[in-house]
Structure formats: C-alpha cells, structure tokens
Amino acid sequence: MTHDHDLVLRPTEAQMRAALAPPAGRTGGDLVVETLRGLGATTAFGLPGQHALALFDAVGRSDLRLVTLRVENNAGFAADAYGRITGEAAPLLLSTGPGALTALPALAEAAAASAPVLAISSQVPAAGLGGGRRGYLHELRDQAASFRDVVKSVHTARTQSQIPSVIAEAWESALTAPHGPVWVEIPEDVLAAPTVIPQVTGVDATPHELAPRPELTALAAHWLQNAARPVIIAGGGVVRADATAKLRQLAERIDAPVVTTFGGKGAFPWNHPLSLQSWLEDRYTTDFLQDADVLLVVGSGLGELSSNYHTFLPAGRVIQIEADLGKLESNHPALGIHADARLALQALLETVGERRDPGAPARVAALLAAVRDRLAAQDLTLEQSLLTSVRAALPPRSPSFWDMTILSYWAWSAFDARHPNTMHSAQGAGGLGYAFPAALGACVAEPGTPVLAVSGDGGAMYSIAELATAVQHGLDVTWLIVDDGGYGILREYMTDSFGRATATELARPDFTALAASFGVPAVTTSPETLAEDLKKALTTPGPSLVVLPATLRMFAPTHLG
Incomplete structure (x- = not known):
C-alpha cells in the first residue's frame, strides 16, 4: 500500500x-545558503x-543578494523593516x-513589533560550546542565553547535517503567528569545513495557522451584535495578518467606532466616519473607550502606550484577539x-x-x-503644520x-498613514536609531519606491554611518533630521518631572556638510519650505538628507491648568 506522504518525500x-x-x-556555509x-x-x-x-564566502558565491550595513544593530533594523514590508x-x-550582541536592541524591536527576522550567527568552534572557557576570540559562556529572552525561539546546529x-x-x-525574530547559531568549524552533505534541494517550512476556537468567536459575535456601544481597538496584529479589509467589514457591519494603536497605523481608514484615528494619549479617547459596553481588541496587548500609560480601565466586556499568548x-x-487576527x-x-x-x-x-x-488651546501650530507638510510631500503608498x-510622538497620534503597512516606528521596544537603517531595509524590499526616515539629531547619530550604506547600494531614501540640539523628548520629560534637564544637550555635526562628504545631496530647510524640500528630495533618485532646525513640544493629553 502506498501512502500519499511517501510520494511527497520521494526525491x-x-x-x-x-x-x-x-x-x-562546498562547505557548511553553502548548506546555510542553499537552505x-x-x-x-x-x-x-x-x-x-x-x-x-x-x-559570507558561500553567500558571495551564490545568487543571494547581500546588503551589508556598517553596524550590526542597524543591519537588524534593516532586516526588521524588510520583514515588515514583505511579510517574509x-x-x-x-x-x-560582540557582533551578535550588538544586534540585540534590533531583535528586541522586531520581537515587540512581530517582525519576522531570521538571525543566523556563527559560534566559536564546536569544542567551545557547552559553557566552558576555552579562550576563543569572542567567546561567551552561553551566547544563546543572551538572546533567549528576546527572540521567539533559539536554534543551534552542531553538525552540518543539522x-x-x-x-x-x-x-x-x-x-508562524505571531511573527517574530528567531535565533540560529552554527559553530565556526561547522561552517568552514568541507561537506559531503548533498546539495539542499527541497525544504518545507510551512507556517502553522493559528485558528480561533469556534465557541469563543460565537460568543464574541453575540456580544458585539447585541452591544449598545461597541468599540474596536485595532493593533499591529491586524496589519501583520493582512486583515485590514476584514476589520473594515466588521466595523461597518456592526457600526462600531475604531481606534488604531500606534503599531496599528493604517489598519483602518483615517477619515472613515467610524474612525477614531489614533489619539490614544488623549484623555477624551480614553474616556470614550472606557464607556464602551463591549470592547473588541484585535492584535494588541493593550500595553503602556495603547492604554494611555495604564490609565485605561474598561468598564464593559472586553474581547481580545491576540496571536501572542x-x-x-x-x-x-x-x-x-x-488566534491570528485575519482568521479570527x-x-x-x-x-x-x-x-x-x-x-x-x-x-x-x-x-x-x-x-x-x-x-x-495649547498653541501647537508648528508641530501640526510639520506633520501636514510631511504628509503632503510623501506619496500615499511610500x-x-x-x-x-x-515629531514621531506626534505622528503616532496625528499622522494619517493612508495605507496599512506604510508607517513604522520604534515604539515597540523604544530604542534610538531605528528610522534610517529601517528605511534602508524598506528601500531594498520595494526598489523604486521613495522611502522616508524621520529622526531627531540625537537618534540620527546612532546610524549616521549608514549614509555610506545608502550610497553604496544606491537606495532611494530621504532622511529628515529634526535638529533641536539634544534629546528633545528626554529634555521635556526631565524638565516637567524635575524642573531641569541633565545630559540632554548634545554637540552635533553640520549634518548637511557631513552628508556632502558621503556624496549625499543635503539641504537645511524651514517649517515654511519643508513640504517643498521634502518633495524634491523624495523625487530625487538615491539618498537625500533634509535638516530641519526646530524645537518642538508635545501636546498635553488633558486640559492645562
């Protein structure tokens, strides 16, 4: 008797x-590339x-495209963005x-944002594994332990056949939902040794579908259909699951207002009659959500930012659809x-x-x-006008x-992303230096599409070396740096809390001159000329830099005084 699976496995x-x-x-490195x-x-x-x-030698002999960056953490941010944009x-x-550890913050951001990154690191020779101290260069007592609490899963190949x-x-x-970064490590000698393992020609790694339990969705549907004041909170899980069309169908079927979290920007049309937009840090929105008798939360853990710093206390029933247990x-x-948001x-x-x-x-x-x-009532015309200028200059699907x-904190609440999966920020883990290298990853994912990165002068210094990467790979990225001479948001937080700011003022370079040294066109702009300068930069092939000297303020979520 012949079984179907026998036919599948027959070469x-x-x-x-x-x-x-x-x-x-061929070496062990070739097995990695072939896989x-x-x-x-x-x-x-x-x-x-x-x-x-x-x-890397095996990659160089293959048709796998390698995009090299200057710092491992920035390479991680680029991979994160590539995963978000492509879904691969x-x-x-x-x-x-040191090379592996330098990528930890980027992997933490990928984990927080459910971005699929496959990190593959070398290890010391196999004889050095197991927690001893053999004196190898770069040796850690347990390298995988440094990543186990950050990534979704950890995997080790100790032999070439593995x-x-x-x-x-x-x-x-x-x-597999929830998407996320994973960690693979392979010893140096396993990668370098000649191999007799046959060429890898068939690999199956089909992700598992995470379907909801039907009795739960039946009860949820009953609650929603019979609710007096249903409201939906749409998080990043809706975007990652490509479920925005289904979200809109559901909201329109039950006439439920929808607010999108900062990670879920673009999950629901900004100007839809049922759109509460993204004002999650405003107390009016918090009160509106608390008043719901049935609250459907899709693809969000209702963390610190999504719950207005844990001041949100729902009074009615809560239904939460979440792939991350x-x-x-x-x-x-x-x-x-x-469950996966799309299936639920x-x-x-x-x-x-x-x-x-x-x-x-x-x-x-x-x-x-x-x-x-x-x-x-708060005299915040400058901040709102800057977002208007950015939106006017940026093509809708860029x-x-x-x-x-x-400016990013403002954008979380006030920026119309126009389309799902087009606005991304580091608000998941909150690390500095995300924007520019992530934008480079998006340029690789969508060649020919202009991409925008927005940084402050403090965060820009984390990734300034990647101007060389943008030039080397000819990437169509525009980098807007808002220069206020320091860590502006920390300056504001410290001043509000302690009456003064410490360690927030920064010496910084002449960004336009620095860009010119890389061969990158650069301009210093003003609030009045920002839209025009950004539009020109975004339509100019290759990398561009726009510097905006400006000191901005955050809005107050409640009435002042």
Missing part, C-alpha cells in the same frame, strides 16, 4: 542528480566577522560575540481568543449579524472635534520610518 530525478553530483568546494534559497529567501542583511567568514523572514547574518533542518525549523517559527489578557480580564475576524464575519447605530458617526465626530479643540523623537 525527483533532478534532486537525485543534484545530490549525487554536488558542486566542488535559505530553498525556503525562498532572495536577500540577506548583515556584516562579516572572523567566525562567520565561511558563511529576513535573514540577518552575524558573527560571534543545518537544513534547524534553519527550516527557525524559518517556520519566524513566520503572552499578551493575551496580560493587562485586562477578557474573553481571550488566541473572518470567523466573526461568518457569525455576527448586522447591527445598526446611526448615531455612531456623530459620536466619533464629536470626540475628534473635542481633541482638536484641546490642541487648539513607507515611512520614525525614530523616537518628538
């Missing part, structure tokens, strides 16, 4: 020929180091010890539905009936008017990447 004639006559000179290509990877990010040389697992190739299976297992983990009901009791929303759409509420758009409009009135700077 083809082409695979047999490849296995019996592999190219000469990545077999999984569908076309592009990798990283930079070489001593223990990883055999891996982005290979990040690293060396041992490499294809280990990488496939990691790939599957990275792309660690975030499910972690902050508020709820009907927890452990589809299940709700198949069950919930129409619920009409003609007054919902008016309540939404009243809330947004109240927010606007509060801002108007991705934008925002560092941890005051």
Whole structure:
C-alpha cells in the first residue's frame, strides 16, 4: 500500500542528480545558503566577522543578494523593516560575540513589533560550546542565553547535517503567528569545513495557522451584535495578518467606532466616519473607550502606550484577539481568543449579524472635534503644520520610518498613514536609531519606491554611518533630521518631572556638510519650505538628507491648568 506522504518525500530525478553530483568546494556555509534559497529567501542583511567568514564566502558565491550595513544593530533594523514590508523572514547574518550582541536592541524591536527576522550567527568552534572557557576570540559562556529572552525561539546546529533542518525549523517559527525574530547559531568549524552533505534541494517550512476556537468567536459575535456601544481597538496584529479589509467589514457591519494603536497605523481608514484615528494619549479617547459596553481588541496587548500609560480601565466586556499568548489578557480580564487576527475576524464575519447605530458617526465626530479643540488651546501650530507638510510631500503608498523623537510622538497620534503597512516606528521596544537603517531595509524590499526616515539629531547619530550604506547600494531614501540640539523628548520629560534637564544637550555635526562628504545631496530647510524640500528630495533618485532646525513640544493629553 502506498501512502500519499511517501510520494511527497520521494526525491525527483533532478534532486537525485543534484545530490549525487554536488558542486566542488562546498562547505557548511553553502548548506546555510542553499537552505535559505530553498525556503525562498532572495536577500540577506548583515556584516562579516572572523567566525562567520565561511558563511559570507558561500553567500558571495551564490545568487543571494547581500546588503551589508556598517553596524550590526542597524543591519537588524534593516532586516526588521524588510520583514515588515514583505511579510517574509529576513535573514540577518552575524558573527560571534560582540557582533551578535550588538544586534540585540534590533531583535528586541522586531520581537515587540512581530517582525519576522531570521538571525543566523556563527559560534566559536564546536569544542567551545557547552559553557566552558576555552579562550576563543569572542567567546561567551552561553551566547544563546543572551538572546533567549528576546527572540521567539533559539536554534543551534552542531553538525552540518543539522543545518537544513534547524534553519527550516527557525524559518517556520519566524513566520508562524505571531511573527517574530528567531535565533540560529552554527559553530565556526561547522561552517568552514568541507561537506559531503548533498546539495539542499527541497525544504518545507510551512507556517502553522493559528485558528480561533469556534465557541469563543460565537460568543464574541453575540456580544458585539447585541452591544449598545461597541468599540474596536485595532493593533499591529491586524496589519501583520493582512486583515485590514476584514476589520473594515466588521466595523461597518456592526457600526462600531475604531481606534488604531500606534503599531496599528493604517489598519483602518483615517477619515472613515467610524474612525477614531489614533489619539490614544488623549484623555477624551480614553474616556470614550472606557464607556464602551463591549470592547473588541484585535492584535494588541493593550500595553503602556495603547492604554494611555495604564490609565485605561474598561468598564464593559472586553474581547481580545491576540496571536501572542503572552499578551493575551496580560493587562485586562477578557474573553481571550488566541488566534491570528485575519482568521479570527473572518470567523466573526461568518457569525455576527448586522447591527445598526446611526448615531455612531456623530459620536466619533464629536470626540475628534473635542481633541482638536484641546490642541487648539495649547498653541501647537508648528508641530501640526510639520506633520501636514510631511504628509503632503510623501506619496500615499511610500513607507515611512520614525525614530523616537518628538515629531514621531506626534505622528503616532496625528499622522494619517493612508495605507496599512506604510508607517513604522520604534515604539515597540523604544530604542534610538531605528528610522534610517529601517528605511534602508524598506528601500531594498520595494526598489523604486521613495522611502522616508524621520529622526531627531540625537537618534540620527546612532546610524549616521549608514549614509555610506545608502550610497553604496544606491537606495532611494530621504532622511529628515529634526535638529533641536539634544534629546528633545528626554529634555521635556526631565524638565516637567524635575524642573531641569541633565545630559540632554548634545554637540552635533553640520549634518548637511557631513552628508556632502558621503556624496549625499543635503539641504537645511524651514517649517515654511519643508513640504517643498521634502518633495524634491523624495523625487530625487538615491539618498537625500533634509535638516530641519526646530524645537518642538508635545501636546498635553488633558486640559492645562
């Protein structure tokens, strides 16, 4: 009797020929590259180091595109953005010890944002594994332990025969909801030694689907259909799951207002009659959400920023759809539905009936008017005009990447992303230096599409070396640096809390002159000319820099005085 799975596992004639006559000179590094290509990877990010040389040599002999950056953490940010934009697992190739550890903050951001990054690091020779101290260069007592609490899963290939299976297992983990970064490490000698392992010609790493339990979605649908004041909070999980169309269908079927979290920007149309936009740090919005008798939270853990710094206390029933089991009901009791957002929303759409509420758009409009009135009383015309200028200059489908700077904090609440998966920031883990290298990863993912990065002068210094990367690879990136002479948001926080700021003032370079030294066109702009200068930079092929000297203020979420 022949079973179907026997037929699936039987090698083809082409695979047999490849296995019996592999190219000469292959090493363990080739097994890594062959596995990545077999999984569908076309592009990798990283930079070489001593223990990883055999891996990079194999990449150099392959058709895998390698985008090298100047700092490992920046390479991680670029891989993060590539994964967010494409939905594919982005290979990040690293060396041992310091090179690996330098990428930790980027992997933390990828974990917080559910970005699929496949980090592959070399290790000391296999004899040095196991926690001893052999005196190898870059040796750590337990390198994987440094990453285990950050990434989604950790994998080690101790022999060449393990490499294809280990990488496939990691790939599957990275792309199974919730997406996230994974860690693979391979000893130097395993990568460098000649191999007799046949050429990798067939790899299967199909991600698992995380479907909701039907009894839970049935109860959720009943609650929503019979609610008096339902509201939806849409998080980044909606965007990662490509579920924005289903979210809109559900909101319109039950006339439920929708607010998007900062990680979920673009998940719901900004100017839709049911759109509460993203004013999660404004108390009017917090009160509106608290008043809901049924609150549907999709793809968000309701963390610090999404809960207005944990001041949000829902009064009604909460339904939470979340693929990350660690975030499910972690902050508020709820009907927890452990599922991919797309599959859960589809299940709700198949069950919930129409619920009409003609007054919902008016309540939404009243809330947004109240927010606007509060801002108007705070003399924040400059900040709002800058966002208007950025929006006017940026093509609707161009991705934008925002560092941890005051203009970005404004953008979380006030920027219309226009389309899903086009606005990204470092608000997941909150590390500086994200915007520019992440924008470079997006340029690689979408060649020919202009990409915008927004940084403050403090955060810009974390990634200034990547101007060389942008030039080397000819990437169509525009970098807007808002120069206020320091860590502006920390200056404001410290002054508000302690009456003075410490260690927030910075010496910085002449950014336009520095850009010119890299051969990058640069201009110093003003609030009045920002839209024009940005538009010109975004339509100029290759990298460009726009510097805006300005000191900005954050809005107050409640009435002043």
